[in-house]
Amino acid sequence: MGAPRTVRGVSPPRLLRHIKSMLLLLFLGTYTQGQGPGATDTTAQMSVVEEQPPGVVVGVLPVRAGYNYTIRETSTMFVLYPGGIIRTLIRIDREALPRDTISLFVGGSHPQLAFHPIDVSISILDINDNNPKFEESTNAVSFQEDASAGQQQLILTATDPDKGNNGTIAEYQIVSGNSDGKFNSFHPV
Ligand SMILES: [Ca+2]
Numbered sequence: 123m124g125a126p127r128t129v130r131g132v133s134p135p136r137l138l139r140h141i142k143s144m145l146l147l148l149f150l151g152t153y154t155q156g157q158g159p160g161a162t163d164t165t166a167q168m169s170v171v172e173e174q175p176p177g178v179v180v181g182v183l184p185v186r187a188g189y190n191y192t193i194r195e196t197s198t199m200f201v202l203y204p205g206g207i208i209r210t211l212i213r214i215d216r217e218a219l220p221r222d223t224i225s226l227f228v229g230g231s232h233p234q235l236a237f238h239p240i241d242v243s244i245s246i247l248d249i250n251d252n253n254p255k256f257e258e259s260t261n262a263v264s265f266q267e268d269a270s271a272g273q274q275q276l277i278l279t280a281t282d283p284d285k286g287n288n289g290t291i292a293e294y295q296i297v298s299g300n301s302d303g304k305f306n307s308f309h310p311v
Pocket residue numbers: 250251252253254282283284288289290
């Protein structure tokens with residue numbers, strides 16, 4: 123057995139301290155990248171619940187003093203107020219949008235300092251504002267007159283454009299025309 127292994131003449135206890143120092147530097151470097159002004163003030167994530175009246179505050183951008191900010195492409199849904207305040211311009215219907223998240227590019231200009239871009243991502247949050255609908259208003263099924271109990275016929279399922287639980291159909295009910303109780307409905311799992 124030879125002497126304990128060393129790296130570039132660094133003995134094991136020193137090597138351990140060396141590794142610890144490197145890890146600490148790596149951690150601080152990563153932390154600074156994630157938290158520093160260079161990373162956080164050029165992006166902004168916010169959200170707003172759909173179907174609210176126009177003028178609702180969506181969020182506040184990380185603006186810099188002395189800058190003048192504008193939304194670079196005209197937005198039909200959001201407006202930027204002094205101080206970096208973003209408000210809705212219209213009542214937003216999530217179901218009418220091609221996607222749930224809207225991206226805005228906001229630019230800040232300053233007479234002396236560098237351009238300050240901010241990528242803004244706004245999530246439109248769902249409310250349960252739609253009822254399930256059948257694609258066809260009528261759905262014809264037929265049973266033999268002498269059919270035994272328990273015979274089944276499928277009807278087309280309904281759809282609900284809301285998201286997640288808001289758009290999940292838990293059960294179907296026969297609401298009229300079954301006064302003598304000859305039929306029953308159930309939702310196949
Ligand atoms: Ca719904």
